[in-house]
Amino acid sequence: KAGVTQTPRYLIKTRGQQVTLSCSPISGHRSVSWYQQTPGQGLQFLFEYFSETQRNKGNFPGRFSGRQFSNSRSEMNVSTLELGDSALYLCASRLAGDEQFFGPGTRLTVL
């Protein structure tokens, strides 16, 4: 069974640009969560989608948005990038219960 895949794995953008990251969950998993990981703030929850609906949201500004498609694939968008948005963005999927399966992440660098 294929794991969670994230594309791209690495991305370099400049301030003010926008970026879209993609996540394909494990087949059959309908819940997809997004996290931002930085050395200073650790792993912070961005949002969770289930059956195309946002079910939970963390404390991030409105520049961070996401969506989920009918095949459970999810995208995350960050508009008007700031230097502080440089981070590893992790996506996790789950079937039920507490076990989340994480992807390898997308390393975003904002210059």
Place this chain on the structure above:
Amino acid sequence: GQQLNQSPQSMFIQEGEDVSMNCTSSSIFNTWLWYKQDPGEGPVLLIALYKAGELTSNGRLTAQFGITRKDSFLNISASIPSDVGIYFCALKTSYDKVIFGPGTSLSVIP
């Protein structure tokens, strides 16, 4: 908001030694999770705890849900080089959000 503290922040140990790390929260929760993150990869769930006082093992790993429901411990026995990584505790809130601790970085010296 909820605060999670982990200690120690980092550890350097000799191969074969036992390791102990802990996590404390500012509030009471019903679910404690322990994850490990290898370099360049996403976290992987090691152990989940659901009851105060619960002690659960997964191979050389043992975790306990504190009786006060505000803390948890993770022990690794007879450490090996592949134990290297960052260990995170995490809590599941009543709103189904998962909050992660800052992590304990473990280095094992062969």
